Amino acid sequence: MSMRHERSTRTLKEILQKPGNDACADCGAPYPEWGNCSLGVFICLDCSGIHRNIPDVGKVKSLSLSHWEDQEVKFMAENGNQLMKSTYEAAVPIYYYKPTHRDCQVLREQWIRAKYEREEFCDPGVNLIYEEGTRDGMLMKRGRDNGQFLSRRFVLSEREGTLKYFTKYDAKEPKAVIKVDTINATFQPEKIGNPNGLQITYLKDYSTRNIFIYHDNGKEIVDWLNSIRAVQLHYLKVAFPGATDVELIPKLTRNFLKEGYMEKTGPRQTEGFKKRWFTLDHRRLMYFKDPLDAFAKGEVFLGNKDHGYSAAAGLPAGTHCNGAWQHGITMVTPDRSFLFTCETEGDQQDWLKHFNDVLSATMSPQEYTMAALFKHRP
Ligand SMILES: [Zn+2]
Structure with a gap:
């Protein structure tokens, strides 16, 4: 040297x-x-x-x-x-x-x-494309039944507060109308099998639905995410006029806290353990048969530990542990308890850490509303 x-x-x-x-x-x-x-x-x-x-x-x-x-x-x-x-x-x-x-x-x-x-953020006062209030374009969307990706027209509207998609470009009726305030969107390249793969999760009739999309052009797909976030922020500012930006930002799209496989039993806890894909999106714990399912098989609302919610390592004595996995978690909610098993102790500890972080967090007024909505689900 x-x-x-x-x-x-x-x-x-x-x-x-x-x-x-x-x-x-x-x-x-x-x-x-x-x-x-x-x-x-x-x-x-x-x-x-x-x-x-x-x-x-x-x-x-x-x-x-x-x-x-x-x-x-x-x-x-x-x-x-x-x-x-x-x-x-x-x-x-x-x-x-x-x-x-x-x-x-x-x-x-x-x-x-x-x-x-592109030097997009150098000058305040420049109108960015994310703020145009509407966005209209083609995205590849995964078919619910066959898993094939097909080109679909998507339209985002700030005025309507919706994201719609159409199976044909000139179709009059959208296949789905998604309210922006129920959307979460996260990039999931590995799960979707595409480097630009975006998962959009939203609520329909109080239940979670997933759609999986991508665009070959990285800028296009990231522009969609930021356009959705711009519309969400606009919507939230109207809905909560007194709220500060710091309060509103966590309500825009966010990364899932954790995803992965666990085994679970049914409500009677005698049906045996079945392997499911779990997604923890803040207070919403969803489980799916397959990571790319359109509908959750079930959802659990995680409230605050002062209101009858808890999560701890282990299973109740006498649980018939017919599953392959040995590292148990008992989750108690006011309605019922859930028994999960993890493949490794490390995974069990990681799930427990995330569950307990959520259960220890103070509930916001919007989360109380969400808890009440959960009770209306069919
Ligand atoms: Zn870096």
Whole structure:
């Protein structure tokens, strides 16, 4: 290693100590080990790969392995994450989904492109396409019965507060009318088997329905997500005029807390354990026969532990544990108790942690409304 290389590596390490440089400028991952020496930002390995694939956003270098010119090191010192965020994130709308390092590739790539390539967030007062109030386009949607993806027309309307889809482009009647305030949308590339796969969950007649969509173009599908979020925020501001942005943001689309297989028994707990796919979406625990089912087989509302809800490791004595899995969880609700089993102890502990986090959280007025709605389900 040359003396010059050693010196630049040491100086870069010092610059990393400055506030803001201790986390990736784009996804927040700790200890960034790469830099974009044209933008003057420190980024993580994953984001550096995205930067490298976008020629317009400049040159990426490893902080420890690459050769840095003196003027590049100086540029990093003069700029850095905090200053560059004040430029490139000067006007990120509050509904825009800012991905973290746990989010999928398409979300992180489009965030990076929106920031630096399209410079969408540099100037306040610019009208972004997510805010046009309506969006109309074709998306590939998974067929409920055969699992085949077919092109469908989707229409989002802020005025109506709905997302509709049509089986034919010129069809008059939509196949479904989805109220935006019941929508959750999360990217699920692995489950759907497409890097741009988006799961939309919504309520119809108090029951959860899933649709699975994608678009070959990453920008298109991420634009749909942010357009839905913009319409949701608009709807919420009308519905809750006194609420602050901080109160409303968690009510927009959000990632599921946890998903995975567990076994469960029926209500009499004598039918034997059956393997089901579980999805925990905050206070809503849903279970499906298959991860890509359109309808939940059942749903459990998780209230607060002060109102008769609890979750603990183990099964009641005498439970006929005919299932393959041994790591039990007993969930008690005011209506009934649920017995689950997990494949591993680690999985059991992880589910319990998430259940207890939810059961310990204070209920909002909207969640009391949701609890009451659950009682109306057929
Ligand atoms: Zn990153």
